[in-house]
Amino acid sequence: MxxxxxxxxxxxxxxxxxxxxxxxxxxxxxxxIERLGPELNAFVTVTADRALDDARRADDQLAKGEGxxxxxxxxxxxxxxxxxxxxxxxxxxxxANFVAPYDATVVERWRxxxxxxxxxxxxxxxxxxxSNETSFYGPVRNPWDLKRxxxxxxxxxxxxxxxxxxxxxxxxxxxxxxxxxxxxxxxTGLKPTYGRVSRYGMIxxxxxxxxxxxxxxxxxxxxxxxxxMAGFDPRDSTSVxxxxxxxxxxxxxxxxxxxxxxxxxxxxxxxxxxxxxRVQDAIETLRASGASIVEVSLPALPLSVPTxxxxxxxxxxxxxxxxxxxxxxxxxxxxxxxxxxxxRSRGEGFGDEVKRRIMTGxxxxxxxxxxxxxxxxxxxxxxxxxxxxxxxxxxxxxxGPTAPTAxxxxxxxxSDPITMYLNDIYTIGANLAGLPAISIPxxxxxxxxxxxxxxxxxxxxxxxxxxxxxxxxxxxxxxxxHKRVPPGYE
Amino acid sequence: xxxxxxIGLEIHAQLATRSKIFSGSATAYGAAPNTQANxxxxxxxxxxxxxxxxxxxxxxxxxxxxxxxIARRSVFARKNYFYPDLPKGYQISQYxxxxxxxxxxxxxxxxxxxxxxxITRAHLEEDxxxxxxxxxxxxxxxxxxxxxxxxxxxxSEPDLRSAKEAVAYMKKIHTLVRYLGIxxxxxxxxxxRCDANVSVRPAGQAEFGTRAEIKxxxxxxxxxxxxxxxxxxxxxxxxxxxxxxxxxxLYDPDKGETRSMRSKEEANDYRYFPDPDLLPLAIGDxxxxxxxxxxxxxxxxxxxxxxxxxxxxxxxxxxxTASREMADYYETVVARLGGNAKLAANWVMGExxxxxxxxxxxxxxxxxxxxxLAGLLVRIVDNTISGKIAKEVFEAMWSEGAAADxxxxxxxxxxxxxxxxxxxxxxxxxxxxxxxxxxxxxxKDKLFGFFVGQVMKATQGKANPAQLNExxxxxxxx
Numbered sequence: 014m015x016x017x018x019x020x021x022x023x024x025x026x027x028x029x030x031x032x033x034x035x036x037x038x039x040x041x042x043x044x045x046i047e048r049l050g051p052e053l054n055a056f057v058t059v060t061a062d063r064a065l066d067d068a069r070r071a072d073d074q075l076a077k078g079e080g081x082x083x084x085x086x087x088x089x090x091x092x093x094x095x096x097x098x099x100x101x102x103x104x105x106x107x108x109a110n111f112v113a114p115y116d117a118t119v120v121e122r123w124r125x126x127x128x129x130x131x132x133x134x135x136x137x138x139x140x141x142x143x144s145n146e147t148s149f150y151g152p153v154r155n156p157w158d159l160k161r162x163x164x165x166x167x168x169x170x171x172x173x174x175x176x177x178x179x180x181x182x183x184x185x186x187x188x189x190x191x192x193x194x195x196x197x198x199x200x201t202g203l204k205p206t207y208g209r210v211s212r213y214g215m216i217x218x219x220x221x222x223x224x225x226x227x228x229x230x231x232x233x234x235x236x237x238x239x240x241x242m243a244g245f246d247p248r249d250s251t252s253v254x255x256x257x258x259x260x261x262x263x264x265x266x267x268x269x270x271x272x273x274x275x276x277x278x279x280x281x282x283x284x285x286x287x288x289x290x291r292v293q294d295a296i297e298t299l300r301a302s303g304a305s306i307v308e309v310s311l312p313a314l315p316l317s318v319p320t321x322x323x324x325x326x327x328x329x330x331x332x333x334x335x336x337x338x339x340x341x342x343x344x345x346x347x348x349x350x351x352x353x354x355x356x357r358s359r360g361e362g363f364g365d366e367v368k369r370r371i372m373t374g375x376x377x378x379x380x381x382x383x384x385x386x387x388x389x390x391x392x393x394x395x396x397x398x399x400x401x402x403x404x405x406x407x408x409x410x411x412x413g414p415t416a417p418t419a420x421x422x423x424x425x426x427x428s429d430p431i432t433m434y435l436n437d438i439y440t441i442g443a444n445l446a447g448l449p450a451i452s453i454p455x456x457x458x459x460x461x462x463x464x465x466x467x468x469x470x471x472x473x474x475x476x477x478x479x480x481x482x483x484x485x486x487x488x489x490x491x492x493x494x495h496k497r498v499p500p501g502y503e
Numbered sequence: 504x505x506x507x508x509x510i511g512l513e514i515h516a517q518l519a520t521r522s523k524i525f526s527g528s529a530t531a532y533g534a535a536p537n538t539q540a541n542x543x544x545x546x547x548x549x550x551x552x553x554x555x556x557x558x559x560x561x562x563x564x565x566x567x568x569x570x571x572x573i574a575r576r577s578v579f580a581r582k583n584y585f586y587p588d589l590p591k592g593y594q595i596s597q598y599x600x601x602x603x604x605x606x607x608x609x610x611x612x613x614x615x616x617x618x619x620x621x622i623t624r625a626h627l628e629e630d631x632x633x634x635x636x637x638x639x640x641x642x643x644x645x646x647x648x649x650x651x652x653x654x655x656x657x658x659s660e661p662d663l664r665s666a667k668e669a670v671a672y673m674k675k676i677h678t679l680v681r682y683l684g685i686x687x688x689x690x691x692x693x694x695x696r697c698d699a700n701v702s703v704r705p706a707g708q709a710e711f712g713t714r715a716e717i718k719x720x721x722x723x724x725x726x727x728x729x730x731x732x733x734x735x736x737x738x739x740x741x742x743x744x745x746x747x748x749x750x751x752x753l754y755d756p757d758k759g760e761t762r763s764m765r766s767k768e769e770a771n772d773y774r775y776f777p778d779p780d781l782l783p784l785a786i787g788d789x790x791x792x793x794x795x796x797x798x799x800x801x802x803x804x805x806x807x808x809x810x811x812x813x814x815x816x817x818x819x820x821x822x823x824t825a826s827r828e829m830a831d832y833y834e835t836v837v838a839r840l841g842g843n844a845k846l847a848a849n850w851v852m853g854e855x856x857x858x859x860x861x862x863x864x865x866x867x868x869x870x871x872x873x874x875x876l877a878g879l880l881v882r883i884v885d886n887t888i889s890g891k892i893a894k895e896v897f898e899a900m901w902s903e904g905a906a907a908d909x910x911x912x913x914x915x916x917x918x919x920x921x922x923x924x925x926x927x928x929x930x931x932x933x934x935x936x937x938x939x940x941x942x943x944x945x946x947k948d949k950l951f952g953f954f955v956g957q958v959m960k961a962t963q964g965k966a967n968p969a970q971l972n973e974x975x976x977x978x979x980x981x
Contacts, residue, residue, distance in 0.1 A: 095549045108548065116541060117549060214549040221779035249551050250781050328779055331581050334592020335546040339645070342548075355585055378583070378774035381578060471533075 016041050017177040018498065019278070021086055021234040024180055028075055028085040035075065035085030037384070038047045039068035039129050042087045046131065049502065050299040052151045053163075054153050055173040056101045057092045059132040060113050067129035074127070076387040083126030083241055089182040091170050092133040093140055094120050094225070095214040099130075103216050104169075105150035107336050107362030109341045118213020118246045119183055119225050126216075126241035130181050135169030138364045139333065140218040141191055142166050143436040146427055147366040155198060156499040158463045159446070161420040164436075171198040176502040180373045181229040181238055184216055187222045188321050189440025191454035195228050196415035197467020199454045199497060202228045203235045203487060206475045207447035208253035210239075211246030217332040219325035220251075231495055232453065232485035236260035239478060257478050266483040269303030272408040277310045279413030279439050292414045292458035298491055299412075299484075306475030309411055311400035317441040318434055321379050323390035328368075330374025335360060369430065398446040405474045410484060414439055415452040415468030419460060443472050451481045454494040504742070505706035508734050509714075510663035510699060516655045516686040517630065517694040518561045524629050524653035525552030525595060532692050538631075540647035546590030551780050554579075558653040558783065561685035562602045562627050563794045564713025565655060568683055568801055569661050573791050577626075579781045583774040588632035596628035596656075598775045602784060608679070609803065610671040611821060620672050621660030628654050655685070657756035663698065663722045666730035670723050673697060674825075676803050682827045696721040702747070712737070713747040717761055719753050729754035733761050777821050787876055801830065805830055813837065820854055828866045832873045839877030841886050843884055850880060854897050879907035889968055892916050920967045922974065925958070928966065928977050932957045943979055954979060 016038055019027065027033055050056055052190035064087065070151035087313035095101050095113035102108045116124070124130070137147040144167025145153040155161040155167040159345065163172040167184030170196035174182050184191040187202035194200025204227045210225040227238045245254040251448075264401060268321050275296060280289060300306045338358025340345035345357035363371070376384035405409055416436060426433040455469035469488075473481045487493050508753075513969060523530055526543035543550045565571045579600035603625035609617050631648035634643050637706035657676060663669045677695060680686035701859045717733060720726045732754075737747050751770070752761040777783075806820040815823070824830045829851075836847045855876065859869060871879075879896055882888045888896060888911060899910045911917055919925060933940050943950040954975055958966055 022870065096764065101548070103548075113549070114547070145943065213551050216548045217780075219779075248553060250553050251551075251779075277908075327776060331583050331774070331776070332591050334583060335548070335590060337585060337587075337592060339587050340545055341545075351587065378776055380772045380774075383774075383776070464892065 016281070017045055017180075018503070019178050019180070020231050021083070021237055022231070023323065024086050025083055025237070028071070033239045035068040035071040035087075035129060036065065036084065037062050037438070039087050039131070040502050042131055042179060046173075049124055049176055050178060050215070052154065052159060053156060053176055054151050054171045055135055055176070055178060056132045057088070057102055057104060057135050057150050057169070059100060060099055060130050063099065064067040064129050064131050068168045068326055071127055071129060081125060081127035081241070082237065085129060085178060086127065086129045086181075087129040088123060089131045089134050089170060089173050089179040090120060091136055091167050091183050091185060093136060093216050093449060094183060095216065096120050096133065096225050099133065101133065101216070101354065102149070103139045103363065104136045104150055105364065106149045107366070111150065112212075113340055115214060118211035118248065119242055120214065122242050122244075123183070123238075124199065128241075128345055134167070134173055134182055137166035137168065137190075138367050139216070139329070140166040140187055140223075140322060141329070141366050142371055142431050143189070143193060143417045144193075144421070144423075144426065146423065147364055149364060151319070152423055155420045156502050157198065157465055158421065158461070160422050161465070162197070162423055164197035164416070164420065166190040167194050167202075167228060171195060171202075172199060173229065174198070174200055175499060177498060181227055181234055183225060183242075184228050185223055185225050186440075186444065187218050187224075187325060188444050189437040190224045191228060192440050192450060192468065192470060193416050193437060195452040195469075197420040197466065199466035199495065199499075200228045200230060201232050201235050201451065201453050201495060202226065203239060203451045203478070203481070204443060204449065205239060205243060205478055206253075206449045207444075208251050209243050209449070209478065211244075211249040211252045213246055213248040216418045217328075219328040221328060222325060223320075224444070232482050232489055233261065233264060235391070236264055236482045236486070239317070239482070243478075255476065258309075259263070260482050264369070264486040265484050266485065266487075267303070267415070268299060268345065268487045271299070271304040271349050271410070271484060273304050273306050274305060274309035274404050274408035274411040275297055276314070276411050276413040277308050278312070278314045279479040283417050283435065283438065283460070284414060285418040287458040288416075288418060288467050290416055291458065292469055295455035295469045295488070298387065298488065302487065302491060307408060309404040309408060311391060311397070311404060311411075311442070313396040317397055317445055318398065318438055320390045320445060321441045322434060323386045324374065324394065326370040326374030327378050327387050330371045330378065331366070333363075333371055338362070363472050366430070386466075394445045397442055400486070401442070401448060409480060410471045410473045411470065412471050415470040419465035419467060439470060448475060449481055451485055453485045453488060454497070456494055457494070457497075466497075504940070506703045506705045506734075506738050507708075508664055508666075508730075509661050509702045509711055510669045510730060512659045512663065512669060512673060512697050512699055514657040514659075514673060514695070514697040516652040516657060516680050517676060518558050518655055518685055519687055520555055520557045520561065521655050522555060523651035524555050524558045524627065526651050528651065530652050532689075532694075534648055536635075536644070536646035536648060539647065540650060544590065544647050544651045546592070552595060552778075554781060555653065555785065556933065558627055559602070559786070560790075560794050561591075561653075561683070563623055563786065563791060564683045564798065565602035565684055566606065566681065566981055567655070567791070567795050567798060568679055569603075569606030569608050570736060571603045571622060571625070573786055574600060574602050574604060575786055575788075577602040577784045579627075579778045580775045584771045586631070586634075587643065588634045588650065590632070590647060590650060593627060594631060595778055595781070597601075597626035600625035600783075602786070602855065603785070608667065608672075608675055610675050611817075612671065613667065613815070618668070620662045623658045623660050625657045628656060666727045666734070669699060669730055670727050673723060673726055675815045678825055682802055682947070690721050693721060697726065699726060699730055699733075701730055701737070701743070703734055703737045713749050715747065715761070715801050716751050718751055718764065718961060720754060725754055725756055728756075728759055729761055732759060736761065764766070795850050799827070802830075804867040809844075813848070815844065815848055819848050819852065822977055823848060826866065831864050832869070835873035836877045836880065839874055840880055840884070843880065846880055847877075850876060854894060857944070858897075858901050871897065874905060875900060882907055882911060886918060886920060886967060887911065887962070888916055888918050892918065892964060895934065916965065918963045918967050919962055920970060922970065925962070925966050925971055925974050928958050928961045929954075929975055932961060933978065940979070950978070953973070
């Protein structure tokens with residue numbers, strides 16, 4: 014089997030057994046990125062020199078029987094994570110010249126675990142988008158069909174891992190930005206509990222919703238990568254000081270006796286029937302393995318999209334104020350005065366979707382509108398969280414589709430932001446409630462003569478990552494959807 | 504018409520923490536521009552604030568000292584506006600839920616009456632940086648050393664009725680924060696400054712008039728002058744048929760006037776909302792109690808004790824406790840002296856304060872320390888020198904830095920208490936002034952002072968005054 018088809022777990026084991034070197038592996042992936050990368054546009058920056066340095070260091074350690082759990086394993090980081098001395102753009106013109114002076118905690122921790130940095134992946138500008146079409150560096154293409162989007166905002170990470178240009182990549186998920194691209198590219202994508210992974214060095218979109226995670230090719234890989242990424246960080250006041258379990262060891266938990274709640278609200282109008290069928294099939298697989306399946310209702314959940322599109326823009330309007338052309342990032346040519354500096358730097362530096370959200374957010378926080386929008390949205394957010402909490406009184410996980418459709422064509426939804434926003438209808442609830450959620454491959458639908466992947470979403474109680482990963486892993490022992498690689502990238 | 508002035512103050516006290524409120528940068532004043540600003544202070548992409556627990560403890564100290572409620576849960580909010588010295592585009596401040604609420608303190612007015620001033624709230628926030636507009640050839644420089652420095656904003660009720668009351672209140676807060684060790688009170692460096700909300704209304708009217716807010720007053724004198732100017736301006740305006748508009752005004756100390764900065768219509772909409780990067784600040788009883796256990800004796804308590812234990816007047820006790828350093832100085836003198844509290848009070852408030860004022864020194868920088876002053880006063884008490892000679896000795900101590908005994912010795916200022924020596928001097932004076940002696944004995948009592956003066960002159964002022972009086976009376980009487 015070729016190196017690029019191996020999982021992170023297999024690569025780590027192969028490296029430790031010295032079956033291949035990290036340098037060999039890294040060169041192999043860099044070669045693939047060079048050959049297959051351009052058509053996908055998955056990377057903003059390929060860090061070849063850094064990767065080779067990292068690989069040599071890993072090989073030295075491995076030769077001495079040392080090195081972290083992921084020693085020598087190549088990975089990619091979403092370009093939202095600050096990387097010391099490396100361009101960190103958030104796929105925005107605003108940061109097209111920004112070389113971060115420090116490493117994000119996630120970057121630091123994966124590095125400490127021994128990973129090799131292949132590059133920084135393309136994304137929707139400042140993580141605002143569901144199709145990776147808002148990037149200043151152009152859209153990313155889905156390796157399952159180059160006419161289609163890979164989802165977003167972690168679209169570059171998704172395309173890179175799906176096309177085997179990297180064994181795994183980091184992502185961030187504010188309203189579905191890990192899970193929806195994972196679903197659209199046949200990957201396992203985990204959004205941990207809010208506070209499980211440090212946000213330090215992760216450029217903020219909506220601080221109360223943003224959470225770092227990963228896109229990988231199996232639940233086992235996700236478990237390994239989460240272990241290396243999670244944990245308290247004194248530099249992030251919202252990170253939670255709770256022990257990090259051994260996610261890999263806990264993958265063995267059986268499906269038998271698991272109580273699964275099907276979210277009634279996720280199977281109504283708007284769900285592509287073919288996608289719904291794949292999800293139902295997956296649920297039957299779980300039932301056949303001894304899980305008990307019941308239906309649960311989360312009545313406030315249909316309000317999650319409007320709630321999200323008040324809370325997230327409100328926070329982003331404030332978070333993005335620091336991009337003012339004064340200290341870093343894009344600055345307009347010869348500003349006449351301060352106001353001109355602000356207006357033109359921001360006007361030139363931000364794309365349309367970012368501007369739309371800044372304006373929406375500014376509006377909902379304005380005097381006279383705050384109560385009607387922001388405060389009301391916070392109340393609805395509590396109702397949604399309460400719905401989930403009630404459901405978890407009866408079941409261990411809730412389940413449903415990750416996205417209403419399979420990957421759509423580029424340009425299909427760019428003219429209508431509302432249609433685009435509705436693509437996150439099933440993922441946003443977990444962010445609003447701060448819950449861990451995972452998307453795993455559960456089959457394919459045929460469109461335009463192509464097989465397009467479908468994602469199954471599982472949501473658990475706070476800090477139930479182990480359970481989500483175990484259920485996913487057990488499902489992946491029964492199925493091999495997750496092992497399929499897009500034609501042409503095998 | 505009779506007008507009543509209504510004033511509320513918002514005092515900004517810079518908290519004396521070693522590091523900033525949300526970052527590990529140092530807060531020391533006067534460093535080269537931007538050398539005390541790290542990535543958090545610079546608002547770099549991806550960085551996050553982490554609250555400095557010392558700032559919270561200092562806010563609790565203030566709350567406890569003013570009988571305020573300490574909120575068990577308070578919230579940091581973002582105040583959004585664009586300015587180059589505000590790196591994040593928002594200031595982190597407490598808005599709807601401050602850490603300290605509903606306190607009060609008492610001020611003493613000039614006529615001695617006491618008045619309680621309500622403290623609405625005190626909240627924690629970060630300071631902005633500084634924009635420098637000089638020396639940059641038409642551009643502006645930004646110094647972010649101050650960005651993120653912790654501030655406690657102390658908001659009074661509109662209970663103040665004159666500029667003098669406002670100054671008395673501000674001084675009281677100034678004293679208090681320094682007693683508590685939470686602010687160095689340095690007004691030149693901007694560590695202690697205030698905004699004044701000023702309005703006027705016809706005497707007897709219940710509702711408030713429209714207020715103007717005067718920004719950034721950084722001396723007691725400016726507070727008094729700015730308020731008085733503003734009150735006159737508002738009264739003149741109303742009496743000439745105009746209307747006060749709600750606005751922000753700046754005080755120009757050179758011209759002694761306030762002028763409009765921006766009106767209510769031009770005011771920013773700050774779009775406050777809870778900062779999602781910071782959890783609500785939870786304060787438990789144990790923290791409050793541990794802070795309470797470290798509170799020093801507060802100025803009012805200390806003054807009451809001086810009145811009770813030392814028999815000082817309210818006024819003297821107030822002056823001596825105006826600063827913790829002054830009170831410490833005074834109490835050290837009394838302790839070394841083993842009593843004579845009144846004598847010590849007269850000297851600290853008289854000669855010492857005079858000398859300090861002349862050179863504009865803090866008591867902590869006094870050229871004559873508390874031990875040294877006690878060393879002088881003990882020589883008055885044991886009759887080695889008179890009070891008058893003591894003033895001469897004090898001056899020498901101040902300028903030469905020597906101890907009282909050394910000066911008394913080297914200048915031969917020791918008081919004459921030997922009866923025969925004083926009698927000898929009296930005899931000489933009587934022999935030299937037969938006419939005056941005859942007149943005195945003929946009933947001209949006023950000449951007694953003349954003889955005292957002559958004997959003092961003959962003894963270079965060293966004769967013990969009480970002994971001299973007694974002996975002279977006897978001798979002159981024949």
